[in-house]
Amino acid sequence: MSQYSPKAEIESVLTARHSNVFAFLGGHEIGNGRQVVRTVQPYAKTVTVIVGGERVTAEKLHKDGFFEALAPAGLYELEITTHEGETTRLSDPYSFGVLLGDQDMYYFREGTHQRLWEMMGAKLKTLHGVAGCLFSVWAPNAQRVSVVGDWNRWDGRVHVMRNRIEAGIWEIFIPGITELMHYKFELVDKHGHLTLKSDPYATFAQHGTQTSSMVFNLDRYRWDDNEWIQKRAQHDLYHTPMSVYEVHFGSWKRKAEQGNRWLSYRELADDLIPYVKGLGFTHIEIMGIAEHPFDGSWGYQVTGYFAPTSRFGNPDEFREFVDRCHQAGLGVILDWVPGHFPKDSHGLAKFDGTALYEHEDPRLGEHMDWGTLIFNYGRHEVKNFLISNALYWLDQFHIDGLRVDAVASMLYLDYSREAGQWVPNHLGGRENLEAIAFMRELNTLCYAKHPGTTVIAEESTAWPGVSKPVSTGGLGFGFKWNMGWMNDSLRYMAHEPVHRKYHHGEATFSMIYAFDENFILVLSHDEVVHGKGSLINKMPGDRWQKFANLRMFFSWMWTHPGKKLLFMGGEFGQWNEWRHDGSLDWHLFLGEEHSGLQQLIKDLNHLYTSRPALHVKDHEPGGFHWLDANDADNSIFAYTRSAPDGDQVTVLVNATPVVRQGYRVGVPEAGTYRELLNSDSSSYAGSGVSAGAGFQAQQTPWQGLPWSIVVDIPPLATLVLGR
Incomplete structure (x- = not known):
């Protein structure tokens, strides 16, 4: 046994229990211009230490591969020959000093x-x-x-x-x-x-x-979206159009003829970008793209927070997708999941044998409903992990916005818990004060470091100030999903038209709080899964009425204050509930109703983006005015949208299949008004009932306005009028 390497120390190294391997392995000077070099090479037949031009054969001191050599002092390399005869020459990892600053x-x-x-x-x-x-x-x-x-x-x-x-x-x-x-x-x-x-x-x-x-090199990709990034920094998201197409990469379109495989990032760039751009959307929102083991989690149970999933390609290919979106004029929003993580043994759970990323107490650290773990937002390193991750996506992948999943579950300590299953904060309340502080810091840094980007909250409660600035006591998000509008509206639309007059308030209630937050109206993936059925199948009536109802509803949504989001498949009326493991039902385009619905979405996006009245004051009460919110007997809703530059449109919604003939509606000034959009138009596979070719304003005051026109409102339709 060597005088330089005690047997006990060799044993501790070979069993990987040594407390400080860098103090023992590698090269250590022993005087007289000599050094002892120690290395563990379990699969080596021979090890040679090379210093300058001198070669010293190391002695194998243990059968499990501990080698030692007395060599000249200085920089050295190891030449390792395996029992299979393969030879490699490398520097010794244990010859390098402290690495991180x-x-x-x-x-x-x-x-x-x-x-x-x-x-x-x-x-x-x-x-x-x-x-x-x-x-x-x-x-x-x-x-x-x-x-x-x-x-x-x-x-x-x-x-x-x-x-x-x-x-x-x-x-x-x-x-x-x-x-x-x-x-x-x-x-x-x-x-x-x-x-x-x-x-x-x-x-x-x-x-x-x-x-x-x-191992991946992130320093190689060269972006070609400088013009987009520069403009983004000056862009006003709140007073400009924002119409979002939500997509699940694994099921938007698949290659059925090739084993039902996914499209790659590059194939998605070829097909998805022109499709979404052609429909007139301004943004693509991508469901869970961070690496996750289970397809059925849809990307919301993440194990690789810094890794775009390899299902569709490598990180640079995802960068190329984002780059090409920007070159086409499309923003990219990414779903981001800081609210919980799975218990998979290879992931973050009990990472070093302790509750490192999560809380030790399951009353604080576990989502019982989801079988997942909750981050410990009060721990510096954990908060840093999450905030740095958010900045990573904005910095390294040029993402334009993060949609933060399940914010409500982070805000409340008693979220989905019974009495005795949660721990109050130090003030005795139910608010998760550490999570609140985390979100405020997150939003402050994202906006400061990446001007023009946004952070969006999926938040389903009445928590005040979600999208208000941190400086005024808000959480600092840019936008909030309007879950209340979604629930009330879909509930209203599910009623048979003959019964809707008894539920009129469900349709008007959203305007009571429409400007409390910077809202996005959402019809997301959550509304078309778990037995809820597709959007078209939520509509009552026969086939004609289902399509008419959905066309009317979409048109109503696009003229309602707030930004817009629609999940893939809704734009052409997919019959089937969404499945993550299959493709959208593209074959439905054999039917004219589906093509007509898709054309309507295209025209709605064009109208929304081209008319300032429909987007400039999405979040300000001065841009909306009820003409008649109380015509429950006829299930008619009449309102105007207006912009500071004088642009104005009038919207009439008829939620029954009865043509409302001779309906008088107030208008602000003299002149000829025309039909800007009619969701019952034959071009959308509607019945083709027209409101008329043009409407000359009459000096008959009506609905609080000095002029009025008389129109026929088509059945189950939304009518948009303007000059």
């Missing part, structure tokens, strides 16, 4: 590091002329952490990491690592259990049952 460590501990993706995970680097990869992971309670992967036969003894105790981060630089190599972190956790974890900061990862992280 003190400033990075300080900001990480403080929870204010805004670019963690540059510090953590797997980073291809060249150090001292040596190419390789710097690995780092936060696991403060682990007894040992190793990087295992393709190159070391997934053996945790080979590349044990250095423990930076001051921050609980483990680090190692491994020469020779190249892009797309698979890896994980092998931990001996706090309780002595051996576990394999995917990299929380991986930028590329496997999906499904294969869960390795993959």
Whole structure:
């Protein structure tokens, strides 16, 4: 046995239990211009230490692959020959000193590091002329952490990491690592259990049952959307059109002839972008794109927060999709999930054997309904992980907006919990004060770092000031999904037209609070799953009435204050409820009603974007005026939308299948009014009842206005009039 390497220490290294491997492995000077070099190479037949032009054959001191050599002092390399005869020559990972800087460590501990993706995970680097990869992971309670992967036969003894105790981060630089190599972190956790974890900061990862992280170079892609980014910084989202097409990449369109496979990011760019642009939408919203193992979670149970899912391609191919959206004039909104994460053993749960990312107490740390875990928003490193992740998508992928999923579940400590199943805050209330502080900091930083982007809350309660500035006590979101409008409107539309007069208030109630927040009217994926049926099947009546009702409803929605969002398939009246594992029912375009409905959406988007009255004051009460909100007997709604430049339109909604002939409606001034849109038009496969070719205003005061016109309102239709 060597005098330089005690047997007990060798044993502790070979069992990967040594408390400080960097103090023992690698090269250590012993005087007289000599150094002892120690390395663990379980699969090596021979190891040679090369210093300058001198070669020293290392002695194998243990059958499990512990080698030692006395060599000249200085920089050295290892030449390793396996039993299969393969020879490689590399620098020794244990010859490199401390890797992560003190400033990075300080900001990480403080929870204010805004670019963690540059510090953590797997980073291809060249150090001292040596190419390789710097690995780092936060696991403060682990007894040992190793990087295992393709190159070391997934053996945790080979590349044990250095423990930076001051921050609980483990680090190692491994020469020779190249892009797309698979890896994980092998931990001996706090309780002595051996576990394999995917990299929380991986930028590329496997999906499904294969869960390795993959090394990827994010520094290669060259963007071509500078014009979009520059304009975005000056763009006023609140007073300009915003019409969003929500899409699930895995089921928008599939290649049935090729085993029902998904489209790739590039194929989606070829097909989806011109389709959405052709329909006149301003934005695409993408459901859960961060890496997730289970297709049926739709991307809302994330294990790879920094990795666009590899289902459709690599990160640069997703960047290309975003880039091409911007070049086509489309914004990209990404669904983002900071509210919970799954319990999958390779993910964040009990990462180092302790509740590292989640709360230890299940009353605070577990969503019983969803079987998932809740982030500990009060822990600096966890808050930093999430905020840095949000900034990552905005910075590295040029995302224009984040739609934050399940905000209500984050705001309330008693969300979906019975008495005794939750813990009050330190003031005795039900508000999650740590989550509130997290959201305010998130929104403040996103807007400060990336002007022109937006953060949108999916929030279903009456929490005040969700989309109000942090400086005035709000949460600071840019917009809030209008779940109240969605629920009331769909409930109203489900009634048979003959009964709607008894439920008139369901349709008008939204205007009582329409300007309390910066609302987006949403008909999202949540409304067409879990037995709720498709939008067309929510409509009452026979086939004709179903399509007429849906055309009327869409037109009503597009003229109602608030931005718009429609889930894919709704635009052509898909009969089937949405399925994540199949394609939309594109064959329905054999029917004229479906094509007509799609044409209506195109015309609605054109009308919405071209008429300032329909978008400039989406969030201000001065842009909406009821002409008649109380005609319950006829189920008619009459209102105007107006803009500061004088643009104005009049909207008449007839929620019954009876033509309302000779309806007098007030108008603000003299002149000829025309039909801007009629949802019953034959061009939309409607019955073709026309309100008339033109309407000359009469000096007959009506509905509080000095002039009026008389029109026929088509059945189950929305009529938009203007000059």
